[in-house]
Amino acid sequence: MNKIGIIGCGAMGTGIAQVAAMAGHEVFLCDSDHAAWPRALTNLSTNINRLVEKNKISSDAAQDILNRILFTSAMEEMHGVDLVIEAIVENLEVKQSVFQQIEGIVSDSCILASNTSSLSITSIAAACEHPERVIGLHFFNPPPLMQLVEVIPAVQTAPELPAYAMLVMRQWGKYPVLAKDTPGFIVNRIARPFYGEALRIYEEGIADIATIDWAMTELGGFRMGPFELMDFIGHDVNYTVTETVFQAFFYDPRYKPAFSQKRLVEAGYLGRKAGRGFYDYTEGVHRPEPNCDPVLGEQIKKRIVVMLINEAADALHWGIAGAEDIDAAMTKGVNYPKGLLQWAKEWGYSACVDMLDELYDTYREDRYRCSPWLRRRGE
Numbered sequence: 001m002n003k004i005g006i007i008g009c010g011a012m013g014t015g016i017a018q019v020a021a022m023a024g025h026e027v028f029l030c031d032s033d034h035a036a037w038p039r040a041l042t043n044l045s046t047n048i049n050r051l052v053e054k055n056k057i058s059s060d061a062a063q064d065i066l067n068r069i070l071f072t073s074a075m076e077e078m079h080g081v082d083l084v085i086e087a088i089v090e091n092l093e094v095k096q097s098v099f100q101q102i103e104g105i106v107s108d109s110c111i112l113a114s115n116t117s118s119l120s121i122t123s124i125a126a127a128c129e130h131p132e133r134v135i136g137l138h139f140f141n142p143p144p145l146m147q148l149v150e151v152i153p154a155v156q157t158a159p160e161l162p163a164y165a166m167l168v169m170r171q172w173g174k175y176p177v178l179a180k181d182t183p184g185f186i187v188n189r190i191a192r193p194f195y196g197e198a199l200r201i202y203e204e205g206i207a208d209i210a211t212i213d214w215a216m217t218e219l220g221g222f223r224m225g226p227f228e229l230m231d232f233i234g235h236d237v238n239y240t241v242t243e244t245v246f247q248a249f250f251y252d253p254r255y256k257p258a259f260s261q262k263r264l265v266e267a268g269y270l271g272r273k274a275g276r277g278f279y280d281y282t283e284g285v286h287r288p289e290p291n292c293d294p295v296l297g298e299q300i301k302k303r304i305v306v307m308l309i310n311e312a313a314d315a316l317h318w319g320i321a322g323a324e325d326i327d328a329a330m331t332k333g334v335n336y337p338k339g340l341l342q343w344a345k346e347w348g349y350s351a352c353v354d355m356l357d358e359l360y361d362t363y364r365e366d367r368y369r370c371s372p373w374l375r376r377r378g379e
């Protein structure tokens with residue numbers, strides 16, 4: 001593998017281009033919007049110069065990396081590439097159309113990958129004349145820093161392609177995990193309760209946002225609380241992923257979106273980028289103080305973590321990925337303090353089952369059904 005083509009020079013495409021160029025590849029970075037180029041170049045230069053300042057690479061090496069990345073608006077320039085990674089807008093029709101265009105440009109042996117977070121790889125591949133060369137390569141933000149890559153074969157993908165893609169990702173210094181082509185793959189599926197259960201606790205009036213964030217960071221060891229994180233990601237993006245996963249799971253109540261977040265989107269309170277989300281980011285406005293009651297804090301932490309554990313156990317139950325990969329995905333893709341299956345083991349499987357059954361008894365909602373995988377171990 002020599003030349004790489006990347007379509008879309010937004011946050012993800014630019015980061016992936018850096019990773020590929022640092023692995024020694026010549027990279028063609030294509031975007032239909034010229035205005036995206038200067039921003040991408042500034043980001044790339046800043047990131048690479050930071051590596052020089054930290055003595056991780058020499059300034060000559062930095063210049064070589066930048067020289068290996070070629071910006072273009074013409075996909076035709078990608079005719080000689082061996083792998084294309086698409087990182088454009090999250091829209092199935094647009095992605096399908098780009099895959100059809102690129103197929104007419106590259107050689108028959110070129111691999112076509114999508115960085116989609118929530119669309120089915122199978123439906124993207126279905127638009128292609130040679131769907132067997134299509135695969136999902138899901139990087140995490142920011143790609144140069146996050147080690148995880150989910151490798152997702154479509155139903156049509158050639159049997160030998162996933163192993164080859166995993167090998168290439170390892171050569172790029174990444175930690176690839178194999179995931180089934182199901183909604184949210186591994187990370188975006190298992191992480192849903194981090195937001196969903198926090199929103200539920202808040203909407204029920206059990207605790208306010210500052211207290212929930214405090215419990216998850218101070219007691220849970222997460223880097224950011226759910227509300228800070230949703231504000232950071234942006235409610236338009238985070239709510240859309242939840243709604244997409246909910247619909248894609250045939251409206252399984254476990255993934256049900258929350259009205260409080262939907263209303264924020266409707267109001268345009270999209271989070272940090274809008275100056276307002278769950279928190280108010282206006283200068284001079286103080287953050288609300290959490291209620292640092294350790295009993296309440298533990299209750300919040302346990303409820304959210306056990307729902308995450310249940311989701312991880314269920315992903316294993318349905319064969320979405322292997323146990324080791326499920327735990328690695330959450331620590332290396334979204335910086336969880338520990339793997340959720342490991343967490344279940346430490347808390348004791350039967351204790352986890354009891355917590356879930358208690359929630360189920362209280363609410364009588366399918367949302368709180370315990371995964372068969374967990375129940376079997378809890379017996």
Ligand SMILES: NC(=O)c1ccc[n+]([C@@H]2O[C@H](COP(=O)([O-])OP(=O)(O)OC[C@H]3O[C@@H](n4cnc5c(N)ncnc54)[C@H](O)[C@@H]3O)[C@@H](O)[C@H]2O)c1
Pocket residue numbers: 007008009010011012013030031032033036086087088089090091094098115116117118138139140141
């Ligand atoms: N942002 C994240 O945290 C994240 C993480 C993992 C995966 N993803 C996925 O990666 C993809 C890109 O996300 P992003 O956050 O980098 O988006 P972004 O909006 O920052 O960038 C997308 C870029 O694609 C360009 N583009 C759109 N249509 C195009 C076309 N037809 N041809 C060429 N360029 C086109 C846009 O001009 C833009 O520069 C999406 O599928 C998203 O779901 C995003």
